[in-house]
Amino acid sequence: MTATQPPPDFRPPPRLADRPGNRATGPVGAVPLRGACVALLSAGAVLSGAGPAAAQPSNPAELARGVTVLTRPRPAYDPLGVRLPGFRLDAAIDLGGGYDDNTAPNSGSDKSSAFLEEQITLNLTSTQTRHAFGLNASQATRRYFGDDDYGWNDYSLDAFARYDIGRASSVGVAYGRSRNHIEITSFEVQQGALTRPLRYDVETFRANGVAALNRVSLTGALESSSFSFQEQSDPGFRGGSAAANDYTRLTGEAGASYAFLPGRSVMLTTRLSEITYDRADQRGRDSFTWEVLAGARYDITSLVYASFGIGYRRREFDDPALRNISGPAFEGQLVLLPSQLLSLTIGAQRTIEESLRSSNVSYVLTSGRFQADYELRRNVILSGELRAEQLEYKEPDATARQGVATVTMRWLLNRNASVIASYRHVRSLDAPAGFQEFDRNLFHLRLRLAI
Numbered sequence: 001m002t003a004t005q006p007p008p009d010f011r012p013p014p015r016l017a018d019r020p021g022n023r024a025t026g027p028v029g030a031v032p033l034r035g036a037c038v039a040l041l042s043a044g045a046v047l048s049g050a051g052p053a054a055a056q057p058s059n060p061a062e063l064a065r066g067v068t069v070l071t072r073p074r075p076a077y078d079p080l081g082v083r084l085p086g087f088r089l090d091a092a093i094d095l096g097g098g099y100d101d102n103t104a105p106n107s108g109s110d111k112s113s114a115f116l117e118e119q120i121t122l123n124l125t126s127t128q129t130r131h132a133f134g135l136n137a138s139q140a141t142r143r144y145f146g147d148d149d150y151g152w153n154d155y156s157l158d159a160f161a162r163y164d165i166g167r168a169s170s171v172g173v174a175y176g177r178s179r180n181h182i183e184i185t186s187f188e189v190q191q192g193a194l195t196r197p198l199r200y201d202v203e204t205f206r207a208n209g210v211a212a213l214n215r216v217s218l219t220g221a222l223e224s225s226s227f228s229f230q231e232q233s234d235p236g237f238r239g240g241s242a243a244a245n246d247y248t249r250l251t252g253e254a255g256a257s258y259a260f261l262p263g264r265s266v267m268l269t270t271r272l273s274e275i276t277y278d279r280a281d282q283r284g285r286d287s288f289t290w291e292v293l294a295g296a297r298y299d300i301t302s303l304v305y306a307s308f309g310i311g312y313r314r315r316e317f318d319d320p321a322l323r324n325i326s327g328p329a330f331e332g333q334l335v336l337l338p339s340q341l342l343s344l345t346i347g348a349q350r351t352i353e354e355s356l357r358s359s360n361v362s363y364v365l366t367s368g369r370f371q372a373d374y375e376l377r378r379n380v381i382l383s384g385e386l387r388a389e390q391l392e393y394k395e396p397d398a399t400a401r402q403g404v405a406t407v408t409m410r411w412l413l414n415r416n417a418s419v420i421a422s423y424r425h426v427r428s429l430d431a432p433a434g435f436q437e438f439d440r441n442l443f444h445l446r447l448r449l450a451i
Helices: 033-049 282-284
Strands: 082-084 086-099 113-126 132-144 152-165 169-183 198-213 216-229 248-260 262-276 287-301 304-317 324-340 344-356 362-375 380-393 398-412 417-430 439-450
Touching: 113 362, 113 439, 262 282, 262 304, 324 362
Parallel strands: none
Antiparallel strands: 082 086, 086 113, 086 439, 113 132, 132 152, 152 169, 169 198, 198 216, 216 248, 248 262, 262 287, 287 304, 304 324, 324 344, 344 362, 362 380, 380 398, 398 417, 417 439
């Protein structure tokens, strides 16, 4: 199932000048005379022995801790946006097309087709130093030539507000609504007879707060998400229809962290979640889930960052005939910066998701990813990603595995235009219960125009 995008964070990342390691150690002009002479002599020696490229001035923001190849400021190529009183508006449109060599992997016959795709994004954010407000909207459409059934039209709309209290405490609220789709290649819907992606809508309300007490930070959040699926009768879905799987999830979260050094902290998080189905004949699937995660955010060096949580999760169903699901839970990410030109990211997560399949209720999703981003030139960025997913079902026991490899090139032409080319290979590594394993290749080329 396509993962639902979370609401935007209520507190934006700290400005580069505020990050550890970027703060001035004293007032301007306070350098002793002897130190100034040594600095001048050292600079002269470096410049005399360096090539022309080394003599070029560098932007301090590019060297800040936590800056990766994709997040690095590029003043010559970054869109300026539209400055409004108290706000900044950013917008972009992507126009392009591509080729899909296997549009219906489970139909028993090979089908391929070219497609056209367009994407639009709008972002409006406040520019005040205190408090924050923002609106984000996006829309994406894909149309296949001669195969209209395989196309889709997704959108999302998010609004958030944050009220700052004191130095580092705040409260915030957010609302989000999105339309997403599940590809017919997903093992979740292969039991049915879908001929087009399955559409579903998500509506989310969220409130959260952060209280900072010296080195201790306390966090809390309450979120309600409603999932509504397209009305489509199919014996492959539990309840005989996709719409029978509509449900609401209410989640509460509380956490605490302690920073023993700048950029290094330990944390403890607890989450409670209740799922309630809309239809009375599906109420036996209602469940209660609790989990506890202990972990850390650790700035190992200026070139290595890690954040992780490890714990235990258990889901209990209202119907005593359904077997409860429990086991280890984890989530984490490791970022490596061997040089300014290369960023490596490793991530892993284990969650419990709701199932649409007529023979299952929930499944355990374990996913991992590895991504490398390389700055070939100042305006040419190469990215590669390997991603793997494992879906573990109960009653009956079954396991499905899928791997995805993606290669992307971004060519920044100027502030307002860029060309993005990508290739993606999807492979079903293990599809039990007689379902067909498949390979799928997608080629994509698009032009992005931004302001």
